[in-house]
Amino acid sequence: MAIVWTQDLSVGVNSIDGQHQQLFKMADDLFEAGKNGKSKEMVGDLLNFLDAYTRQHFRDEESYMASIKYPGLTEQQTAHKNFVAELTKLKAAYDTSGGNISVIINANQMVVDWLTKHISGMDKKIGTYAKTL
Numbered sequence: 001m002a003i004v005w006t007q008d009l010s011v012g013v014n015s016i017d018g019q020h021q022q023l024f025k026m027a028d029d030l031f032e033a034g035k036n037g038k039s040k041e042m043v044g045d046l047l048n049f050l051d052a053y054t055r056q057h058f059r060d061e062e063s064y065m066a067s068i069k070y071p072g073l074t075e076q077q078t079a080h081k082n083f084v085a086e087l088t089k090l091k092a093a094y095d096t097s098g099g100n101i102s103v104i105i106n107a108n109q110m111v112v113d114w115l116t117k118h119i120s121g122m123d124k125k126i127g128t129y130a131k132t133l
Helices: 014-035 040-067 073-097 101-131
Strands: none
Touching: 014 040, 014 101, 040 073, 040 101, 073 101
16 A cells, blocks of 8 residues: 555645655655564654654644734644644554554554545645635
8 A cells, every 4th residue: 555645635835745745755654664564663763753754844834824824724733733642642552562563554544544634625725825825
């Protein structure tokens, strides 16, 4: 199961699209590591990296939204906080399970589902708004 960012997920803001592409690449790397029986430490490192990168992406995205006075900023901030909380829970489940492959797959699926829904449902609105400026 390849996890790939596609052009239909483009927000139309190069910096945001570039980060989204990197997030999808990391999610795919996470899935591949688990699928290929990589060590618990490698998958744990990828989860930690995904967590840190996602937090940075959210800060950058929120900063951009603030700079253009995007009216949906508060809603985005809430969604971002909820995602970080879910990712934290998944990391804990991974640690508790000892690297169980089903936890890795579930974590990966949650990340991909959330990102695709969030990007197509919320982030694309940022690009639409930015075009009106």
